[in-house]
Amino acid sequence: MTAGTGSGLLERRVSVRRSLYEESLFQFRQAADAMALSPAVLRVLGNTANEITVRFPVEMDDGRVEVFTGYRVQHNGALGPFKGGLRFHPAVDLDEVRALAVWMTWKSAIVGIPFGGAKGGIELDPSRYSRRELERITRRFTYALNGNIGPEYDIPAPDVNTNSQVMAWILDTYLAMCPPLERNRNLHVVTGKPLEAGGSVGRDKATGQGLVYCIQRWMRDHATSVRGATFMVQGYGNVGSWSARLLQDLGARLVAVEDAGGAVAAECIDANALLSHVRARGSVAGYESVSSITHDEFMTTRADIFVPAALETQITEETAPLLQVELVAEGANGPTTPEGDRILQERGIDVIPDILCNAGGVIVSYFEWLQNKRSEAWELDEVDGKLHGKIVGAYDRVEEARRQYGVDARTGALIVALKKLEAVYEQRGIFP
Numbered sequence: 001m002t003a004g005t006g007s008g009l010l011e012r013r014v015s016v017r018r019s020l021y022e023e024s025l026f027q028f029r030q031a032a033d034a035m036a037l038s039p040a041v042l043r044v045l046g047n048t049a050n051e052i053t054v055r056f057p058v059e060m061d062d063g064r065v066e067v068f069t070g071y072r073v074q075h076n077g078a079l080g081p082f083k084g085g086l087r088f089h090p091a092v093d094l095d096e097v098r099a100l101a102v103w104m105t106w107k108s109a110i111v112g113i114p115f116g117g118a119k120g121g122i123e124l125d126p127s128r129y130s131r132r133e134l135e136r137i138t139r140r141f142t143y144a145l146n147g148n149i150g151p152e153y154d155i156p157a158p159d160v161n162t163n164s165q166v167m168a169w170i171l172d173t174y175l176a177m178c179p180p181l182e183r184n185r186n187l188h189v190v191t192g193k194p195l196e197a198g199g200s201v202g203r204d205k206a207t208g209q210g211l212v213y214c215i216q217r218w219m220r221d222h223a224t225s226v227r228g229a230t231f232m233v234q235g236y237g238n239v240g241s242w243s244a245r246l247l248q249d250l251g252a253r254l255v256a257v258e259d260a261g262g263a264v265a266a267e268c269i270d271a272n273a274l275l276s277h278v279r280a281r282g283s284v285a286g287y288e289s290v291s292s293i294t295h296d297e298f299m300t301t302r303a304d305i306f307v308p309a310a311l312e313t314q315i316t317e318e319t320a321p322l323l324q325v326e327l328v329a330e331g332a333n334g335p336t337t338p339e340g341d342r343i344l345q346e347r348g349i350d351v352i353p354d355i356l357c358n359a360g361g362v363i364v365s366y367f368e369w370l371q372n373k374r375s376e377a378w379e380l381d382e383v384d385g386k387l388h389g390k391i392v393g394a395y396d397r398v399e400e401a402r403r404q405y406g407v408d409a410r411t412g413a414l415i416v417a418l419k420k421l422e423a424v425y426e427q428r429g430i431f432p
């Protein structure tokens, strides 16, 4: 393949605070250097394929009209249809969605599923809107995206502040736009659907379950066990609360939790009772029989495992020195900055990187997609067993790359992904 020069964004700018997308490219560039990635593939993967921005009006309950901005970024489709979540958050912008799309490309490649990487979102604070308004916003966004999503082209899934209900609205809107004879062939346009609408058993807990399988593998490699370990969780939504409940079921002890509303700590927090409180009150704040703590107190909590499961950029140059844990198991996407990574390494704190650790969600999304295509409904044992096989297989490949190249786990995981993508580009070539 012909060599080329890297894009300007790939240059390292250590002194300047990078944007999230630049951070994702910085990680990519480090791995590309370590494995001597072909310059042509470096150039292709250092760019996104398609970036869609839509602005669309929606009528509010009181008759006012608001105009919303939504995004869908498709990073790379060499391995299969674009795949990635959809986020509702006031901080959503093109840069964030680009970074999240890049990470999706690596994730599917690492775990060996035939998807490319994409991500989307709407810039909005969902707590300001009624359920009926959120439904209209979701449906109008789906309509605005029109042919840019599709079951064999680009398949959204839940992410921050979106859930199976949002997926059901997208599905229904998409099917309504299809000719009648094609409707039942398009159920797999979204994953993470409610069971009755074509979802898969095990999808709800899949990201947490995959994370727990990775932690168990790490524990086995370190001749220890989850039973008796202590852990802290940031974010108590889908990923955080499932991770906490599954770890608790294996005999680990939850000692601190932080979400957008506050942070709490105790000798032993009941993960199930805490979830009931969060469902009723919207936050961990105010939960009985725990102490309220500050963000800094949360970050300095002594525990064996830290599961960041909220937003990006939480483990930074400022916060990485505070952590008193052995292992960071990244449930969130992009929780650790490159500076944070460096400090964790210096301090001997291991990281199971996001692009491996939280891949359980996209793995079971793939199973849901397959079930829809085949008109099948698998049992939970089958879903969990296959998820275990895929994520543990990926964990072992990452460990092997880490040893072979003498790199950290994140770079090792990226090398696994880049090797696969490089091979595909070498086999297929660049059209024309």
Ligand code: NAD
Residues within 6 Å of the ligand: 158, 159, 160, 161, 162, 207, 234, 235, 236, 237, 238, 239, 240, 258, 259, 260, 261, 309, 310, 311, 312, 331, 332, 333, 358, 359, 361, 362
């Ligand atoms: P969610 O909306 O269900 O939960 C988000 C949680 O983060 C909430 O508890 C919220 O209070 C908390 N939070 C938000 N801002 C915070 C802040 N500033 N400080 C502390 N907590 C804060 O979202 P989710 O689906 O659980 O996603 C969480 C993370 O996991 C995201 O990074 C997402 O991209 C990633 N992820 C999700 C999935 C999935 O299947 N849902 C899959 C892979 C990765």
